[in-house]
Amino acid sequence: MKIWILRDYSRCVGCRLCEIECSLRHEGLVWPAASRIRIYESVFGFPIPYTCVQCDDYPCVASCPTKALSVAESGAVLVDESSCILCGSCINACPGRIPRIVEGKRAVIICDLCGGNPVCVEACESAGFNALRLVRKPGGEVVKAYLRNPVKASEDLARKLCVF
Amino acid sequence: MFGFWGKLLDIDLSRGVTRVVDVPEEVFKKFIGGRGLATWVLWRELGSRWELIDPLSPENLLLILTGPLTGYYPGIKIVVSGKSPQSNGVVGSTLSSELGVELKSAGYDGLILRGVSRSPVYIYVDDAGVQIRDATPLWGLGGLKLVKELNRLLYEDVRVERGLDTLPSYIYIGPAGENLVRTSVVMSKLAHAAGYGGYGAVMGSKKVKAIVAKGYGPLPKVSDESGFIKLRKEVLSELSNRMRVFRYWGTTEGLWYTGYVTSSEPVRNWTEEWHDVRTFTHEEVERRCWIRNLWSDWGCPTSCMKVSRVFDGARSYVTDGPDYEMGAYLGSNLGVFDAVSMVKLSALADELGLCGIQTGNVLGFAIELFERGYLTEADVGCDLRWGNADCIMKVLHDIAYRQGIGAVLAEGTYRAALKLGERAGTDLLKYAVQVKGVAVGAHGIRSGLDYPQKIAYAGSVQGGDHTSTAGRPLKSTESEAFAAFLDSAVICLFNTVDTKKLVDYLNVVTGWGFSEEDVYMGGARILTVQRVLLLLGGPDVFWDPREHDENPERFYEPLTSGPKKGEAPKREEVRKDLISYYEELGWDELGIPREETLSRLGIEELAREVERIKRRVTPNA
Numbered sequence: 001m002k003i004w005i006l007r008d009y010s011r012c013v014g015c016r017l018c019e020i021e022c023s024l025r026h027e028g029l030v031w032p033a034a035s036r037i038r039i040y041e042s043v044f045g046f047p048i049p050y051t052c053v054q055c056d057d058y059p060c061v062a063s064c065p066t067k068a069l070s071v072a073e074s075g076a077v078l079v080d081e082s083s084c085i086l087c088g089s090c091i092n093a094c095p096g097r098i099p100r101i102v103e104g105k106r107a108v109i110i111c112d113l114c115g116g117n118p119v120c121v122e123a124c125e126s127a128g129f130n131a132l133r134l135v136r137k138p139g140g141e142v143v144k145a146y147l148r149n150p151v152k153a154s155e156d157l158a159r160k161l162c163v164f
Numbered sequence: 165m166f167g168f169w170g171k172l173l174d175i176d177l178s179r180g181v182t183r184v185v186d187v188p189e190e191v192f193k194k195f196i197g198g199r200g201l202a203t204w205v206l207w208r209e210l211g212s213r214w215e216l217i218d219p220l221s222p223e224n225l226l227l228i229l230t231g232p233l234t235g236y237y238p239g240i241k242i243v244v245s246g247k248s249p250q251s252n253g254v255v256g257s258t259l260s261s262e263l264g265v266e267l268k269s270a271g272y273d274g275l276i277l278r279g280v281s282r283s284p285v286y287i288y289v290d291d292a293g294v295q296i297r298d299a300t301p302l303w304g305l306g307g308l309k310l311v312k313e314l315n316r317l318l319y320e321d322v323r324v325e326r327g328l329d330t331l332p333s334y335i336y337i338g339p340a341g342e343n344l345v346r347t348s349v350v351m352s353k354l355a356h357a358a359g360y361g362g363y364g365a366v367m368g369s370k371k372v373k374a375i376v377a378k379g380y381g382p383l384p385k386v387s388d389e390s391g392f393i394k395l396r397k398e399v400l401s402e403l404s405n406r407m408r409v410f411r412y413w414g415t416t417e418g419l420w421y422t423g424y425v426t427s428s429e430p431v432r433n434w435t436e437e438w439h440d441v442r443t444f445t446h447e448e449v450e451r452r453c454w455i456r457n458l459w460s461d462w463g464c465p466t467s468c469m470k471v472s473r474v475f476d477g478a479r480s481y482v483t484d485g486p487d488y489e490m491g492a493y494l495g496s497n498l499g500v501f502d503a504v505s506m507v508k509l510s511a512l513a514d515e516l517g518l519c520g521i522q523t524g525n526v527l528g529f530a531i532e533l534f535e536r537g538y539l540t541e542a543d544v545g546c547d548l549r550w551g552n553a554d555c556i557m558k559v560l561h562d563i564a565y566r567q568g569i570g571a572v573l574a575e576g577t578y579r580a581a582l583k584l585g586e587r588a589g590t591d592l593l594k595y596a597v598q599v600k601g602v603a604v605g606a607h608g609i610r611s612g613l614d615y616p617q618k619i620a621y622a623g624s625v626q627g628g629d630h631t632s633t634a635g636r637p638l639k640s641t642e643s644e645a646f647a648a649f650l651d652s653a654v655i656c657l658f659n660t661v662d663t664k665k666l667v668d669y670l671n672v673v674t675g676w677g678f679s680e681e682d683v684y685m686g687g688a689r690i691l692t693v694q695r696v697l698l699l700l701g702g703p704d705v706f707w708d709p710r711e712h713d714e715n716p717e718r719f720y721e722p723l724t725s726g727p728k729k730g731e732a733p734k735r736e737e738v739r740k741d742l743i744s745y746y747e748e749l750g751w752d753e754l755g756i757p758r759e760e761t762l763s764r765l766g767i768e769e770l771a772r773e774v775e776r777i778k779r780r781v782t783p784n785a
Contacts, residue, residue, distance in 0.1 A: 013467045015460035016262075017400075023382070028389065030235050031382035033269060033329075042315055042331050044353035045459050045484075050328075081396040089328050100327030103291070103380050108327075127404045127465040128411075129458070136510045151322065151331060162480050163473055164308065 002075035014047030018120035178279030197231030199256025221522020253698030255361030270360030283573020308516030338517020387675025418488030419655030428614035440728025493524025499550025525603030645687025
């Protein structure tokens with residue numbers, strides 16, 4: 001079954017526990033820059049969680065010249081570290097520029113949904129915020145709506161509440 | 165080294181030169197980090213001529229430091245320090261900002277800023293080093309206007325070619341810091357401030373508008389990885405569960421609780437500490453002002469903040485909770501018991517870059533003088549009476565720009581009391597609720613229900629700082645040695661757990677194998693150096709332990725209302741308590757560290773400074 005991480009902007013408090021857990025799981029270190037999910041809070045008080053949305057057509061996978069990217073049963077994009085040549089094609093193909101090349105990592109990083117139990121969701125839930133929730137993936141490309149530039153999205157949230 | 169890099173960036177603004185300074189692990193083991201490290205740097209660099217250094221001169225240093233637990237322990241604080249323009253000693257002023265994590269991710273434990281820039285600048289730190297950039301277009305701005313402009317500049321720095329990155333993190337000053345107001349702050353995220361100490365003015369004196377950092381690498385490795393993962397989970401779960409109520413109300417709850425229940429809230433310049441105004445509560449602020457009920461900082465499950473917004477015509481005022489300190493000091497302390505006016509005042513203080521506590525205190529003092537006839541409408545330009553929020557807004561503005569009466573009040577309560585007292589030909593210090601140049605936080609000691617230690621402020625090395633209060637016994641969470649440890653490690657006061665667990669946490673990260681005893685000894689070492697620099701003081705004012713290790717006069721007036729009406733501490737008991745506290749620390753009856761204490765703590769070189777204090781305080785001994 002394809003799963004998906006639902007983001008509830010109104011509940012995100014900007015604590016970045018998701019980022020920390022993600023980097024601990026994937027890198028064994030506190031390394032926010034290497035987290036597969038990131039919080040964008042360009043206007044303070046209005047954080048936006050931002051990570052891979054698992055597009056139905058997977059343009060990143062299609063763009064990869066070395067076939068380093070594949071799609072898992074969960075719907076996540078998996079990176080084969082040994083085939084990735086850090087060319088950046090997937091970043092350019094992604095409508096949200098979500099894959100990242102991080103200094104010190106030998107392959108591009110993309111959310112892998114932690115094999116079905118994303119630790120970011122778990123961290124958010126156990127802290128009692130529930131801004132991230134695991135749901136069955138909605139169909140029909142609606143997920144791409146979340147690709148709005150998060151730096152600007154934070155401003156939009158603030159503007160909506162007459163703050164910015 | 166585990167948990168920290170042992171590297172500070174030393175930026176000389178006068179010469180435009182930056183170097184990396186290596187700090188040996190031995191120094192961290194003795195002074196831990198954060199506040200302790202600040203104290204060590206300031207002592208080593210400025211100690212020999214401390215009394216001569218004007219805190220607002222290029223010779224002073226501005227320090228921005230993390231601690232070994234920064235980024236590992238839940239929550240995030242950085243320590244801002246230097247020679248304080250309020251106390252003339254060292255204050256370790258804490259500020260919530262992701263800058264701490266960004267700095268550490270960039271490979272540094274902190275920054276030392278020295279000298280003065282010729283024109284306004286902001287500092288940009290990343291893995292490629294330091295850039296000193298022009299801040300002329302930002303000078304004069306505060307609040308959302310500054311955030312908009314600075315964001316616009318920093319969007320250029322957001323890397324997109326290797327995937328979309330986040331904005332860097334930054335701290336900044338408002339107009340008050342630029343104008344060298346002694347009650348100004350170093351700010352972050354619109355509503356957070358390093359309040360105590362007056363470091364906004366130090367940053368302003370160096371012509372630094374903002375400090376920006378962006379890190380790309382991991383934090384340093386920890387000593388015991390599995391121990392760290394396990395302990396982190398435990399502490400997170402404990403905090404998440406414990407904070408379920410605190411989280412929803414934040415410290416704003418204190419507006420009602422600290423006043424009505426514990427009789428410890430400043431009301432009309434501390435003429436009272438109790439109120440029963442049922443509209444001055446967290447619920448009132450929530451209903452009328454909060455547009456976001458939960459807001460947190462990096463790695464923090466406590467999430468004690470909120471976002472408040474109120475309108476005045478087309479203009480909106482935005483701030484956080486406000487937290488209890490801001491709310492009480494810019495509300496009840498000024499006779500303002502209306503939530504919307506209080507939020508407006510708090511938001512304006514944030515925009516101007518003023519400390520809510522220090523400025524709310526000096527405003528309360530000014531209103532009392534006005535009511536007593538020592539200040540007139542001709543002095544102030546409006547009717548500065550209790551609760552007149554419009555006039556208070558005007559004076560708040562005047563303080564930030566040092567206009568009219570604001571020029572005197574901008575000196576902070578202690579110095580303003582000296583100046584206005586001289587003008588009036590009478591002692592006005594009796595209305596100044598401060599200790600050693602630092603206004604007392606919004607927690608009274610008279611009722612004994614909130615802060616039970618009567619020496620909380622009188623014995624503190626940070627004066628009126630309510631987050632670093634003295635208390636007995638020394639080896640307990642009541643003592644300032646514990647506060648010094650928290651501010652050095654660096655752990656947010658609201659996120660503490662059992663002391664043993666905190667020490668374990670320090671050990672799994674650093675591998676130091678500290679005992680609780682070592683932690684209190686470290687705290688005592690930091691306090692001892694802070695105490696000595698505080699007593700050196702100068703150049704404008706000096707402290708005499710016999711006169712200034714004392715509560716504000718007002719705290720000896722019996723409470724005038726509430727269930728604890730009539731309560732006040734007894735002078736002799738305060739003195740007795742102080743002397744016992746000093747004894748525990750190995751200080752003499754004047755609170756001057758004894759020689760054997762210095763050797764026990766491994767800071768023998770401090771003897772030269774102690775000699776100078778003795779020559780001034782007890783010249784005939």
